[in-house]
Amino acid sequence: MLAEHERPPGVLDARVGDKRVREEEEEEDGGMDAARRPRIELAAPQHAWSWRHRQDVLQEGKGTSAAQLSIVAERLLRASGDAEVGGGVKRPRTSATSAEPLPLEWPEVLGRTRGLRNLGNTCFVNATVQCLAHCPPLALFLRGGQYRPTVSIPGAFDAVLALAETVQRVLGGEAVAAAPYTLVRNLRSIGRRFRPGRQEDAHEFLLLLLDAVSRTLAGTPPSPLRVHGGDRARQLKAEADTIVYDIFGGTLRGTLRCLRCGLQSVSHERFLDLSVDIESVSSVDKALRRFTAPERLCGSNQCDCAQCGERGDAEKQLRVESVPNVLVLHLKRFLGVRKNSKMVSYAPTLDLQSVLVGELGEVAAPVQNTRYRLFGVLVHEGASVHSGHYVAWVKDTNGAWLLCDDERVSQVGEASALQQQAYVLFYLRVPAREDSHVEGSSSRNVE
Structure with a gap:
């Protein structure tokens, strides 16, 4: 199927909340304010610098605007919970969270997977839903009837009920x-x-x-409103306490260090997925290594240091601080109107041990339960952003791989699922009892 794209896919390299805030800022303020440089602050455990814009802003020689700083503020609010390396994010149980430990495997084999009809250029919906329907912790929550609407507005869209209804049909066996x-x-x-x-x-x-599911679970408005101050903080906190973040949420630690005096600033950022560059790498493992590699900021990308009192070279780095239960990896295939159609290899298992942060900012000592198994591969078929079709390879509840192409669902071998031009990869964390880390081995996957 060919379909015209009015906006290049993959261009918005930001988290959901960032996109939402950016749209609001642009509509209200008419665009970005005058650029400001990133600043290394004394005694600042969380600095006001957007790590998700590390390439989009810094490498283009742009600074941080007031609108972007407001985005970062929202990130910091989302990251206010206590984190533990390798163990997910601790948060209080609420009506929006799962009452039991998250299931990381199917308790039983369900019926056959149904395809989804294309309702007119809706393959992007179908392929995405198939991947979510075959994510055990999310699908079991949606099928379990645990959700009770907190707000009843006639005619209002309920994202949880809508997704639950669709997932129930996909796994209904008809x-x-x-x-x-x-x-x-x-x-x-x-x-x-x-x-x-x-x-x-x-x-x-x-x-x-x-994001819509998380907001619905939290009882916040279905459409983002211009809410400020404490009300906005409470909204973001409620949304970050839902089962969506229990399942997909992890934490990144960013450091920015002045190379002249050594002053270092640290930030913590929650994420629902990781977007990795594939321009000069041949595998997902190498892309993750590049994502967490130190980067020198010099020339027009220099930073203002509070201790030195002037601009200078700096080093920035991202590492994974706490791992999610379901890891979503977005391979950045689109740049403007151009699509990168190169093959990037990925394995049926993945270990994040080598990209974890340690106590002093170094690679973490081996911890348990950082291994993942692949269960979904979302693929964009097409030569450019102007036309294309989305399909999904998913792992069925019986362990078999399926190709879901709108209405058509067919069984395929694992080799087929591992040889695609993947756009988004879905990995499920291995249950702790199955984890078999060998003491001292911390880079099993990385070449």
Whole structure:
């Protein structure tokens, strides 16, 4: 199927909350303010520098605007919980969170997987939903009937019920393809820029759908409102305490160090997925190594140091501080109108041990439960952003691999699932009892 793209997929390299705030800032303020340089602050455990813009801003020689600083402030609010390396994020149990430990495997084999009808350029919805439907902790929560709507507004869109209904049909065992009517009818409630009948970016849809589910679970408005101060902080805290962050949430630690005097600033950022560059790498392992490698900021990218009192070279680095239960890896294949169609190898298992941060900012000592198994591969077929089609390879509840192409679902071998031009990869954390780390081995996957 060919579909015109009015906006290049994959261009928005930001978390869901960032996209939402950026849209609001641009609409209200008419664009970004005058640029300001990143600053290394004395005794600042969380500095006001956007690590998600490390390449989009710094490498282009741009600074940090007031609008971006407001985005960072929201990130810091989301990251206010206590984190523990390798153990996920501790948070109090609420009505929006799972009452039991998250299941990291299927308790039983369910019925056959159903395909999803294409309702007019909706392959991006179908492929994304298939990956989410085959994510055990999310699918079991949606099928378990644990959710109770906290707000009842006639005619209001409930993202949890809409996704639960679709997932139930996908895993319902019937032979006839289902139709994701509720999700498609409410595309604009999920993302304000989405338009029915127009092909959209599956990665952006994934993040905005998870954001809508999280906001619904938290009882915050289905559409982002201009709420400031304490009310906004409470909204963000409630959204970050939902099962969405229990499942997909991890934490990054960013450091920015002045190379003249050694002053270092540290930030902590929650994430629902990791977006990695593939321009000069051949494997996902190498892309992750590059994502967490130190980078020198010099020339027009120099930073202002509070201790030195002047601009100078600096070094910045990201590392994983706490790992998610489900790891979503976004391979950045789109740059403007150009698509990078290179093959990037990925394995059926992945270990994040080598990219964890340690106590002093170094590679962490071996910890348990940092290994993952692949269960979903979302693929964009097409030569450019102007046309294409989305399909998904998913692991069924019986362990078999399936190719989901809209209405058509067929069983394939694992080799087929591992030889695709992957756009988004979905990895499920190995249960702790199965983890078999060998003491002292911390870079099993990385070449």
